[in-house]
Amino acid sequence: MNDTIHVQLEKLFLSHYKDWCVLSYSYLKDKDEAEEVVQDVCAKVLLKKKTEDVLNLKSYxxxxxxxxxxxxxxxxxxxxxxSESEIQNNLHDPGEESQLLEQKTGELFRIIEKLPQPAKNIFLRCVIEGEKYQEVADSLGISVNTVKYHIKSAYRNIRSEMISYSLLFLVLLKLIRK
Known part of the structure; x- marks a missing residue:
């Protein structure tokens, strides 16, 4: 940065510092944060290499x-x-939460067990065990696209079963509350 820009920035800073702090305060409603923002912006402009390209430094x-x-x-x-969502999450009993998670996990594995054999086998290897599609395809002697097809099919079946399970749960919950 050349010296003329440096001098210009220094003059602007000294003459408009209070105005810029008021502007910043109007947004942040905190004096210390307002001053910090003004100082940070001015420091960044000071360190910026291409400040001479700026036509109106004050506006910038x-x-x-x-x-x-x-x-x-x-x-x-x-x-x-x-923070609000954390507060809501912490209102639940941790034992209740882990019991619910266990229940949902158990239901998910029951649904996976119902999948057709090729889709179930491929889904377990790729999604649960973390094998790569290519590895599974090579070991089974099928194409990667076939592996992808079975994964998609498994996800589709799991989603529809989970939706049915969730709807059944909601209906039972509504009946219990009556």
């Missing part, structure tokens, strides 16, 4: 501060949503 920094604030807000919202 103002927009950069606004965008940084919006990005920070978006990140904070993600953490807030995550």
């Amino acid at each position: 920094i103002t927009v950069a501060i606004k965008n940084s604030c919006l990005k920070k807000i978006k990140t904070q919202q993600k953490f807030t949503i995550l």
Whole structure:
């Protein structure tokens, strides 16, 4: 960065720092975070190699501060949503949750056992044991596309069985609550 840009940025920083902090504060509602964003943006501009390409440095920094604030807000919202969902998850009894997981896993394996033999065998090897499609195809003397077909078929059957199971569960739950 040449010295004229450096001097220009320094003058802008000194003369508009408070304005930029107010702008940042209007988004973040936190004085320390607002100042941090302004300082970070100015530091990034200072370190940027092609600042001389910027026609209006003041406008550029103002927009950069606004965008940084919006990005920070978006990140904070993600953490807030995550925290709320964690709170909801922690309200459940851990024993109840593991029992439900065990029940669903058991039901899934009962459904897998009902699959037609080739689809079941290929599904277990590829999905459960983690073998590559090519390895399974070579060991069974079939094409990779046949392996893919059987995997798709297995998933289709599992989905339809799980939906039936879930619908049955919901109907029973509704009948119990009456």
